Amino acid sequence: MAGPVAPAAPAAPWKRHIVRQLRQRDRTQKALFLELVPAYNRLLEKAEVLAQFSEKLQPELNNVTPTTHQGPWEEASEPDLDQVSSLATLRMKWQEEEERLRLVCGEMAYQVVVKRAALEALESELEERQSSLAAHGARVAQLEETRVQLAGQVGERLVLNAAQRTAYDTLRAHAVLHEAALRRLEEEAHHLLKQLVQVKARAAAQCNLRIERRERAKQVQVSQELKKAAKKTVNISESPDTLGSVVRHGAETPALVAELVYLESEACEKKWKRPFRSASATSLTLSRCVDVVKGLLDFKKRRGHSIGGVPEPRYQSIPVCVVARLPTQAQDVLDVHLSEVNAVHFGPNSNLLATGGADRFIHLWTIVGGRLEASQTLEGAGGSITSVDFDPSGSQVLAATYNKAAQLWKVGEAQSKETLSGHSDKVTAAKFKLTRHQAVTGSRDRTVKEWDLGRAYCSRTINVLSYCNDVVCGDHVIISGHNDQKIRFWDSRGPHCTQVIPVQGRVTSLNLSHDQLHLLSCSRDDTLKVIDLRVSNIRQVFRADGFKCGSDWTKAVFSPDRSYALAGSSDGTLYIWDVDTGKLESSLRGPHCTAVNAVAWCYSGSHVVSVDQGRKAVLWH
Structure with a gap:
């Protein structure tokens, strides 16, 4: 005799799953055939009873058949004929019942085939739904895991947003303060700039006034010296060289020019020893002196004496067309x-x-x-x-x-x-x-x-x-x-x-x-x-x-x-x-x-x- 059987190891999850599937399938198929199998068994029993009854009737019919061919003396056997007719009736009934049972069996067999096909279709559909259910279960588990992760991220973002909102509010408050300070500084700068411009304008006006007075005084002095120089006799041949040397050596003041003209006129008078004054020479010398003085004054203006500085030079103006010609070709x-x-x-x-x-x-x-x-x-x-x-x-x-x-x-x-x-x-x-x-x-x-x-x-x-x-x-x-x-x-x-x-x-x-x-x-x-x-x-x-x-x-x-x-x-x-x-x-x-x-x-x-x-x-x- 064999020894005691060792306890079996616990079945794997997939084996348990297969057993559950088989049991479920057994219950489903058994429920479909609970009514069909007993009916089929009853039909088989009726068929066996009818078969036995037909086997009993068959020899009796064989024994009764020869008596049907007796002679005219058959009148005494009327009870046998009635028995034969009843047997024929029973046989016909048996044949009809057999035919009906055969039809019922065929219908039952057809229903069995139909039910089996429907059962197979339902089984395949069940398998598909079970596989789909398993896939959806895995998807649900994955989505649940994702939901948990996203919920954690949302919490982190909320904390971060709260921190950033606090920082933003702080920066905004600082920005408001800085903007107010900037506006105050800009207003102060604008006020200081305005004051500076006013001070510069007053200083420039005063400086320009002083320069104008100085220039007027110089012009009066130059005119007086020129009048004195015009009264002297001037040597025409030598005055250009002397005057040119003055300009070349950088004589910048009209007073110096007038003095040189005066000295030159005295030298010419001693040289020529003429008791009268030449009108042409005097006018020529005077015009030359005026030109030189104007040039020196223009040079001083170009050098600039205004406290505001020289204004930005402009381009020379472009010649403007007097009459434009219409284009034709x-x-x-x-x-x-x-x-x-x-x-x-x-x-x-x-x-x-x-x-x-x-x-x-x-x-x-x-x-x-x-x-x-x-x-x-x-x-x-x-x-x-x-x-x-x-x-x-x-x-x-x-x-x-x-x-x-x-x-x-x-x-x-x-x-x-x-x-x-x-x-x-x-x-x-x-x-x-x-x-x-x-x-x-x-x-x-x-x-x-x-x-x-x-x-x-x-x-x-x-x-x-x-x-x-x-x-x-x-x-x-x-x-x-x-x-x-x-x-x-x-x-x-x-x-x-x-x-x-x-x-x-x-x-x-x-x-x-x-x-x-x-x-x-x-x-x-x-x-x-x-x-x-x-x-x-x-x-x-x-x-x-x-x-x-x-x-x-x-x-x-x-x-x-x-x-x-x-x-x-x-x-x-x-x-x-x-x-x-x-x-x-x-x-x-x-x-x-x-x-x-x-x-x-x-x-x-x-x-x-x-x-x-x-x-x-x-x-x-």
Whole structure:
């Protein structure tokens, strides 16, 4: 006999899971066949009973069958015939019952097959749902773990946010205190600056008064000495040498000059021993002395004696054209750039022309014999050129670019001399001011900046509500045109906007007449407007059938004599209006096949140049 069986090791979890699955399957299948199996057993029992009954009836039928063929004497056996008929009836009933039971068995068998197929389908569905349930359980566990982690992170973030909020409140309180202190300091600085300016002004006034008195005294003394010198006889041949030696040796005072003239006249009188005075010699010597004295006085003025210092020198004025000639035909057509040409401007000598385009180059051209000839290419721009301008001396070129800066070139040098960086968006306009080493730029970052070109330093930033498309500069005013359909005026000596003139449409360009009395604006409502700056009112509005402003940087200009206004249309046509009458003077069609971006009229009034979006520049005469 075998020994005692060792206790079995605990079953693995997967085995227990399989046992549970089998038991569940057994219960499910057993419930389906609980009614079917007993019915089937009852049918089998009935079939066996009927089979036994049929087996008993079969020999009896065989024994009764021969008696049916006896002779006419069969009358005595009537009870046997009744028995045979009852047996036949029973047999028929048995056959019918057997047939019915066979049909019932077939139906039961069909139901068993159907139930088995349904059971298999349910089992497969059960397995799928159990696997899905297991996957969802794993997903739920994973999500629960993630939820716990996120809840921990939320708690940490709440603690961190509370700490940061506390720090923010502290910093805000400090900032408020510092702002209050800054405002107090600014007010004190403004007050001190105002006092300093007043003190300087009083000191300058007193110093100027003393200088004026001293100069008046010197002039009185010089006039007296000149009168004395005019009474003496002067040797004409020797006086120029003597007077020239005085000037060469740096005689700076008119009193010394008069004394030398007096001594020279005495020497001449002794030499010639003439008892009379020569009128011609005296007048000649007097005029020469006056010239020398004036030169010395001018030299002293140039050296400067004012406590305020010498004011910043201005450029010499550009000659203004008296009568401009209307262009009638195209003289020269060139592809001046590799892509779209955005800007064109004439130099003050009317022969030098600058063009700037999207290819980041500035080309300088000269007009020779009615043709444009390439002179120089200025390189180093960081982006597309949007505006070009010459200084009044014609020695420097300033350009606005799309790389958030303006750049300065010296004519004759290919590389950029200075870069004026400080804007945060595209620079759309860059213009020289009338004083030396100063410029103004406008940008789409909604600012206008003034620059000290000597140090490449932004001396002032003007914040505007809309981005700037163009700027122009007068003596003490900066005018800017903006995308919000307004023209703003800024005093270069003050911090605030002095005037705003609304126009219909976004301003694309501004042009100031040479006398600084009229302003020409071009806007996207397809009109040009002339503004009289003396009354700050729109004087003329120019329209024309077919004229369309092609872009936000379309430029329009006055003629040099301010008699005409010129602009290019989106269809390549140039339109010229009479400023005084407001009528369309002429329209020029021809070489341009795309929108004209900019036009320029030379200072002599003899040539016009237009550039378009198709790389062309056209010289009109």
